[in-house]
Amino acid sequence: MLFSHFNLPSPLLVVFVCVAFYIPLSAQDQGFSSVRAKVDFGQKLRDWDGFGVNYVESCQSLDLEKDPQDYGGFSLLDEQEKQEIIEMIFSDDGLKVNLLKMFLDPFHQATVDGAFDHKSTTKHMRDFARRGNETSRSFGRELNVITTMYGPPAWATLQKETRGRDLDPMKAQELANYMVDWADFLTNDEALNLRYLSLHNEGEGWMRWETDGITHESNNFGHDYNLFWPPEQVVQFLDILPRELERRGLGHIGVTPGETYSWDRFYRWGYADAIADDEKATRNLGLITSHGFLNWGFRRWNSEHMSNGIDLLREKRPELHAWVTSTSWGKMDTDFVRQIYGNIYGTKVNAIIPWALIQRPPLWKGSGDPNPGCSFIVREDGSYEVQQGYYFYKQVTVPGQAGMSIVRTSALDSEIALIGFGNNGTEHPDAFVLINTGPDTRHINIHLSGTRSKDFKATRSLDAPNRRLNLAVERYSPIGKFETSSDGILLYEAPGKSVTTFIGLQD
Structure with a gap:
């Protein structure tokens, strides 16, 4: 022991140690x-790719002819109201965002060999995207788009029903074509700058279905579109999709591993490991994506801001970027921005896109949207309200521009x-x-x-x-x-x- 030969009273020993090693005794001693x-x-x-928004049109309906859906609410607004909202989002005086997430719903191809119809169920989402793109360009900014397969058509599932749980393995190539045809449409028909194609929406959640793999009508409330995506299936499509994109002349569009509910699920549930263990999947990965929800505790819906999965993949490919593609607005307050901090500094991402920024509350079935915070609420009378979430989000979107x-x-x-x-x-x-x-x-x-x-x-x-x-x-x-x-x-x-x-x- 360093002081074993000193027979000092203990208080003097403490003082001696503090003086010898310059240990401050209190914050006040340091002038705090x-x-x-x-x-x-x-x-x-790291580089910053920016902040974004997500417009949601069809999200839960199992039959859009009987139960049409426009969760974003543009269908209720007049021309002036639509443009006011667009200006508040994409102009230099607004949120000034540069990223847009668009969903691919299950209703673009009725049969496996049928014609594609990319317009009928996406009218308002595409209108939102088109206006946002034009406004962004008028201010000298490029709007970058990521599109996510919200759920596959019924024919692609083993259950042969909309929102069936399991992919029919005999339809894997046809499902890839379903996704790539939508990417081609957005790029060439809509003239959008589509950067990434994302495989799934919270596809890790295998417990969302009953044991037969079907969402029965009585239990449909509160569920949005999904398909179960085990890690092995993600790896498989990281081979199939890039080849199909290249074949269609869309090789510049990157493929993501889909979007788990949270970053700890991306790592703990084996998705990052499965990709890292497969050389081709690691090479073909265009962007790392996940939702960034945060829930404290140790139950099923526990989630954390965890960078382990991102770190693992960046060990092999340091240049890879990572985006949060959905996250809760919470109570649209200070804590919401603190969660943005957690995703940036804890998870180490390069961009953040929260869940639907414009919502029409009555259209979410059951007890309501589990993430009801947003920037705009559209009322059934055709009016809209700006929520406080808009202003708290603006605190980060304006200073955090792409390229910073x-x-x-x-x-x-x-x-x-x-x-x-x-x-x-x-x-x-x-x-x-x-x-x-x-x-x-x-x-x-x-x-x-x-x-x-x-x-x-x-x-x-x-x-x-x-x-x-x-x-x-x-x-x-x-x-x-x-x-x-x-x-x-x-x-x-x-x-x-x-x-x-x-x-x-x-x-």
């Missing part, structure tokens, strides 16, 4: 009177989290988002490095009015300019339950 936080724009973690980078951040308080976006050689200014999930105001010293910006303009959203600070409800409200000191420190008083965005002002 506020939370210390850091944003180092010189420490790039995620940079290193830290904070000495678990209720404080920071998302840092570096300009990464783009025209976009350095920016960061500060999240205070706690109930109390926090005084924060933010140490900024690696940026040329000395001043930052700030906007803020609050969960509720803050009587203590005499603040009314704020929804992406400008709160002024903040200057950094000569040694790069920005002082900020963050109200409880608030999200504040700081965007650098360039000289």
